[in-house]
Amino acid sequence: MAAEDTEIDQLEDLEEYVEPEDVEEEVNNEETEVQGSYAGVQSCSFRDMLLKPELQRAIGDAGFEHPSEVQQNAIPFAMVGNDMIVQAKSGMGKTAVFVMSTLQQIEVDTEEETKVDTLVLCHARELAYQISKEYTRFSKYLPNVKIGVVYGGVPFQEHKTMIKDDCPNVLIGTPGRVLHLINEKVLKLDGLKRFIMDECDDLLNALDMRRQVQQIFKATPPDKQVMLYSATISPEARILCKKFCREAEEIFVDDKKLTLHGLQQHFVKLEEKDKIRKLTDLLDALDFNQVVIFVKTKQRANALDKILQKAMFPSMTIHANLKQKERLERYKKFKEYKARILITTDLMGRGVDVERINIVINFDMTNESDQYLHRVGRAGRFGTKGLAITFINGEDDEKVLEDVQNRFKVKVTELPDEISKESYMAN
Numbered sequence: 308m309a310a311e312d313t314e315i316d317q318l319e320d321l322e323e324y325v326e327p328e329d330v331e332e333e334v335n336n337e338e339t340e341v342q343g344s345y346a347g348v349q350s351c352s353f354r355d356m357l358l359k360p361e362l363q364r365a366i367g368d369a370g371f372e373h374p375s376e377v378q379q380n381a382i383p384f385a386m387v388g389n390d391m392i393v394q395a396k397s398g399m400g401k402t403a404v405f406v407m408s409t410l411q412q413i414e415v416d417t418e419e420e421t422k423v424d425t426l427v428l429c430h431a432r433e434l435a436y437q438i439s440k441e442y443t444r445f446s447k448y449l450p451n452v453k454i455g456v457v458y459g460g461v462p463f464q465e466h467k468t469m470i471k472d473d474c475p476n477v478l479i480g481t482p483g484r485v486l487h488l489i490n491e492k493v494l495k496l497d498g499l500k501r502f503i504m505d506e507c508d509d510l511l512n513a514l515d516m517r518r519q520v521q522q523i524f525k526a527t528p529p530d531k532q533v534m535l536y537s538a539t540i541s542p543e544a545r546i547l548c549k550k551f552c553r554e555a556e557e558i559f560v561d562d563k564k565l566t567l568h569g570l571q572q573h574f575v576k577l578e579e580k581d582k583i584r585k586l587t588d589l590l591d592a593l594d595f596n597q598v599v600i601f602v603k604t605k606q607r608a609n610a611l612d613k614i615l616q617k618a619m620f621p622s623m624t625i626h627a628n629l630k631q632k633e634r635l636e637r638y639k640k641f642k643e644y645k646a647r648i649l650i651t652t653d654l655m656g657r658g659v660d661v662e663r664i665n666i667v668i669n670f671d672m673t674n675e676s677d678q679y680l681h682r683v684g685r686a687g688r689f690g691t692k693g694l695a696i697t698f699i700n701g702e703d704d705e706k707v708l709e710d711v712q713n714r715f716k717v718k719v720t721e722l723p724d725e726i727s728k729e730s731y732m733a734n
């Protein structure tokens with residue numbers, strides 16, 4: 308706590324450094340090349356997958372033309388009921404893999420009492436909400452399929468009423484609330500046919516969340532399809548994942564191939580006291596649709612948000628200290644492009660999909676390499692271009708950066724004085 312307080316003080320002390328008027332324009336030139344190219348979209352079509360006509364129609368409405376690599380590799384196995392452990396690059400459409408393959412399989416008998424058919428667990432409330440929106444989008448022409456979402460921070464009674472009066476076929480939720488509903492005998496999972504964990508290594512890494520997941524798992528029937536998804540699955544998590552599955556189809560991407568090719572990645576070495584000045588210089592100089600700035604604590608997120616707003620930048624913050632309603636409202640606001648700069652913590656580091664984000668700035672470096680990959684994956688979604696800039700302050704940060712480069716075989720280079728806008732903005 309004391310350490311965090313010092314950091315906030317430091318941030319606040321630094322307010323005087325922010326003088327937007329005297330920030331020089333340092334905009335682009337045409338010299339920097341786009342690094343790598345995007346090659347994830349395959350030539351096979353969704354039609355070849357023989358999905359239900361209702362799903363095909365919704366896929367058409369969503370404007371998806373071709374399945375991505377992970378969709379092409381995983382949907383054919385997942386849609387026939389195989390257990391799956393799937394590692395897929397950030398932003399390459401893994402949500403659609405489990406959404407389409409579950410909707411393909413669900414059969415709703417309107418004469419029978421509705422039971423939860425599919426349960427999707429994920430670690431963050433915003434992610435749960437986002438997944439529920441994907442289910443809603445793809446079940447558009449399947450009117451009998453009901454989608455529900457539950458997470459903490461919303462009155463328990465609300466969820467109790469929803470499940471009792473209008474039980475969903477597909478339930479998406481965070482482990483704490485799902486377990487609470489089970490323990491209070493509101494939620495019964497005896498009819499469950501599909502159990503899914505998104506960002507599964509996050510669900511399994513922290514001991515308390517893992518325990519909740521295990522307890523939920525115990526409340527489900529033995530005969531069901533289990534699917535686990537994440538962009539990174541550590542060797543330890545992989546062993547754990549297998550314990551949930553029976554002869555799972557495993558789809559793994561070599562760590563070295565997890566790099567996002569449309570994404571340009573740079574670092575800046577600087578002192579803590581110079582971070583704010585550098586950040587505002589960058590925000591002034593770069594062209595962006597939306598930017599996400601990651602910091603290491605909620606307190607720093609708040610402090611930095613205040614500083615940026617004072618300097619007239621259109622910023623906002625989302626972190627775990629906010630009330631649930633406020634968190635979701637802010638998330639929607641950002642998704643709807645009503646703010647262009649989001650300052651946040653690792654809470655929003657995974658899974659969160661906002662189409663217009665084209666720049667990620669690590670104001671504070673992550674503690675480890677996997678989380679770096681998740682964070683920068685917020686830019687350059689579905690193979691579009693993007694830019695990631697990481698502030699490196701001290702040996703610990705340098706060590707993580709080195710790990711990132713070795714593990715993912717990516718070259719993170721020093722930030723050049725000028726970056727051409729074409730190299731990180733979609734045409």
Ligand code: AMP
Nearest residue numbers: 371373374375398399400401402660689
């Ligand atoms: P995800 O990795 O699941 O978070 O998906 C990243 C983004 O890619 C989302 O906005 C999806 O709607 C989009 N997406 C997923 N699959 C496709 C596809 N086959 N074609 C175009 N966009 C897609």
